[in-house]
Amino acid sequence: MALDTQDKSGSYHYQVIARAIDIIDAAAPAQVPLADLATRLGMSEAHFQRVFSAWAGVSPKRYQQYLALDHAKALLAEHCTVLETADRVGLSGSGRLHDLFVRWEAMSPGDYARRGAGLELAWAWDKTPFGPALAMASDRGLCGLAFSAECGPEAAMADLTGRWPQATFHEDAGAVLPLLDAALQRSRTAEPAKLHLIGAPFQIKVWEALLAIPEGTVTTYSNIAAAIGHPKAVRAVGTAVGRNPVSWLIPCHRALRKGGALGGYHWGLPVKRALLARESARQEAGVTTPA
DSSP, rough: OOOOOOOEEEEEEEEHHHHHHHHHHHHHHOOOOOOHHHHTTOHHHHHHHHHHHTTTSSOOOHHHHHHHHTTTHHHHOOOOSOOOHHHSSSOOOOOOOOOTTTEEEEOHHHHHHHTTTTTTOOOOOOOBBTEEEEEEEEEOOOOOOETTTOOHHHHHHHHHHHSSSEEEEOHHHHHHHHHHHTTOOOOOOSSSEEEEEEEEHHHHHHHHHHTTTTTTEEEHHHHHHHHHTTTTTTHHHHHHHHOBBBBBOOOGGGOTHHHHHHOOTTTTHHHHHHHHHHHHHHHHHEEEOOO
């Protein structure tokens, strides 16, 4: 399915933001005036302002503060979530995402050990505020969401299909996109969106802890390790965070190193910075939906 990157409700906005990030980084620590940004991006000031308002909810000048390289450290100092260990140990079968509008269930360890054998997974491409995304779903819910803006569509497909090499994959937008619409709150549905977490038990514990991090806040790998009852397993937690197959919805972008460094991000650090900056901006603007 071909994607129209000029669609102004999704990918086009992220492409503008991604280019703006490069310009802003080159000028740091100075801020780039609105007129200069608009000219460099080949847009009028009014059009550029509208794109920012639609995407982030704040002015380009304010948004630059959220894109600053030290924003993650400020988040950690001012808005760090310390997860409660007692509520996170073990697989409860349900988790928190935004305002509990998503329910999830985990694949059994035996099913995971079979590397997806007997599993039918549908896939589809869609536009998101962070560029083209590949979504995958089982009959139990969304199990994969990959951004391709940095790595390309072929790499995104190879990445997700390689996680469950014995599964059967087929394209089915009709089955996948309604689940994604519900998860991104792009549709009004009475039923919570569903996630199907396919991973090893330790990975799923880490992903459950990630689901508990509120939008606009961050935590550290060491806090996550403590929350799942393995305080010394910080390195293993970092690996599990990086293997999260459902980007954005399971918010691994909210996990930082202890000193506030961004760390890695499977789909590219520019995407992670944009995710954190946009969440901060939307929180300031009073916007609570992820779309």
